[in-house]
Amino acid sequence: MTGFVSFIGSGPGDPELLTLKAVDRIKRADAILYDDLSAGPILSFARAGADLVGVGKRAGRPSPKQDHVSRLLVDYALAGGRIVRLKSGDGGLFGRLEEELVALRAHGIGFEIVPGIASPFAAAAAAGIPLTRRLTARRVQFVTGHDASGQLPPDLNLDALADPLACTVIFMGKRTFPALAEMLIARGLPPDTPAMLAESVGTPEARTRRTTVAALAADLAHGIGPKPALIFYGSLAQAEGLV
Amino acid sequence: MTGFVSFIGSGPGDPELLTLKAVDRIKRADAILYDDLSAGPILSFARAGADLVGVGKRAGRPSPKQDHVSRLLVDYALAGGRIVRLKSGDGGLFGRLEEELVALRAHGIGFEIVPGIASPFAAAAAAGIPLTRRLTARRVQFVTGHDASGQLPPDLNLDALADPLACTVIFMGKRTFPALAEMLIARGLPPDTPAMLAESVGTPEARTRRTTVAALAADLAHGIGPKPALIFYGSLAQAEGLV
Incomplete structure (x- = not known):
């Protein structure tokens, strides 16, 4: 049977x-x-x-x-x-x-x-912040950082992604983020938009770092390291105790 | 203490x-x-x-x-x-x-x-479909259908929302969907874009209906009923056995 x-x-x-x-x-x-x-x-x-x-x-x-x-x-x-x-x-x-x-x-x-707990929810919870905010960040979006060939997907909706009032989470996007950030900033996203790198989400090695879009792009251009990560940016809530 | x-x-x-x-x-x-x-x-x-x-x-x-x-x-x-x-x-x-x-x-x-299972994940699982598709729907977005006053939020990113290649899920959006759909169609979203209404998600009364953006807007303009619902539209996977 x-x-x-x-x-x-x-x-x-x-x-x-x-x-x-x-x-x-x-x-x-x-x-x-x-x-x-x-x-x-x-x-x-x-x-x-x-x-x-x-x-x-x-x-x-x-x-x-x-x-x-x-x-x-x-x-x-x-x-x-x-x-x-x-x-x-x-x-x-x-x-x-x-x-x-x-x-x-x-x-x-x-x-x-x-259904299961998707990693952005676990990462935000571990960072002590919500994904949405009442008066800003009323839109949350999840995107992949590369297509089947490992490059930035060709059909990115840049108007959707360059929105500082959304909370955007990129999956598997460390390697392509420097190029993407350049496109987003050219489209109007402020370089100092808050960003967060969440590595090894849901494991004992989980680590979260608060930064900005431009600073994160510069860091990742120098090397991405071996750990899987999510990249958050946009209207992120503040959390005390996070650098 | x-x-x-x-x-x-x-x-x-x-x-x-x-x-x-x-x-x-x-x-x-x-x-x-x-x-x-x-x-x-x-x-x-x-x-x-x-x-x-x-x-x-x-x-x-x-x-x-x-x-x-x-x-x-x-x-x-x-x-x-x-x-x-x-x-x-x-x-x-x-x-x-x-x-x-x-x-x-x-x-x-x-x-x-x-973290907990957010309702779109439960609704998609119950409908037998994934939220993302490999070659289309590489972007998923969640938005609210109203602001604190009960109206459509004033700062909607219509370029983000009128994208037929994303999977969009609207929370609490039954009442405002007819007006939103009109704006999206004017912005270029095809009226026959696949849509799905998921009511009473996660309860024994859960019900899912496949339709299109224009047909759903017409339905909801005639009455929204009492049940809480999610509205999905965009690049939705087909599922056998669903009307």
Whole structure:
């Protein structure tokens, strides 16, 4: 009998940020296909004997192609049982979820999607600030810093991104931020717009630094370091105790 | 001794979408100040004897003013013990979190923020679609449909909102959507841009309807009904089985 797939958003990495539903599904899974970022302590909820299969992409190393991941997921599901597809953060936010859904539908495989804590929410909480502010920052936007080729996406909406009254969060954008910041400043974003770099969100190494758009661009032009990061900028609330 | 406040994002209402950390803090709380939307089954995790204090705003009824809520929170914290401030969804997203943080800081009261599942993530998961798509919808934005006076916010970034390649989610926007849609279409958003109305997200009455921007605006101009809702539009993934 064909299996059933639960797509589980595992949050940013801290197992305490798993939902009750996620823990339930992980505990009952016969097989768990996980991304690297969501591994570690979260997998300790799996039952003994469950298949644990790492399929994540890791910066700087050869990694499984998305086609291969989708095919593997279909193969596990066709073999039967309860399959968990663990995705870091929320699987529907820059998680390549659609490709895997399409593959399952093509084979008539049933699934559910369990939302997870997306990393910007964890990063803002750790920094002690809200994402929105009542009178400014009534718009929040999440964007990726690169397209499939690793470059800045060609179809950026610069009017949307150069808005100092929004709270903008860039995923995977350290390398392209210097070029992006130059475009945004040319479009009218003040160089001293508040910015925040949140590295290794949801892990014990999490670190947050307050800065400005221009200063962050200058820093990142000198080197981006190995840690994954989110870049926040725009109308950010102040938080005491943060530099 | 002064108490400690845990701001807890309680998710959209389904207790299974609470995080482990949220459940832990709710179980140990001496007092819980909650919004109406986050009440119900979630409060059943509270220990016997905990003070349960409803401070939520309810559409169409007189509700506590934000100043009053902040003062009440400070009073509870100054009286000591573990205080939980429960906010539906993620407290940092359109949750008036900043005002309460400022009040606590003014009194030197310690706090933590625990992120929660924001309603767009729960709604997209229930509809079986991701928020982002790999080649389109590489930008997701959340906005409010009204300002403090109940009108469309005066400082809307129409270039950001009229973008058919983003996934836009409007909070509390049913009443103002007909006027907004007219402005967006005048700005170039195709009238047949896919849209989705997600009502009563995270509750047993949750319902999702696929439509278009123009058709949804026409519907809502005839009446908005009593249910809270999110409005999605833009590059939305298709989901089989949805009308």
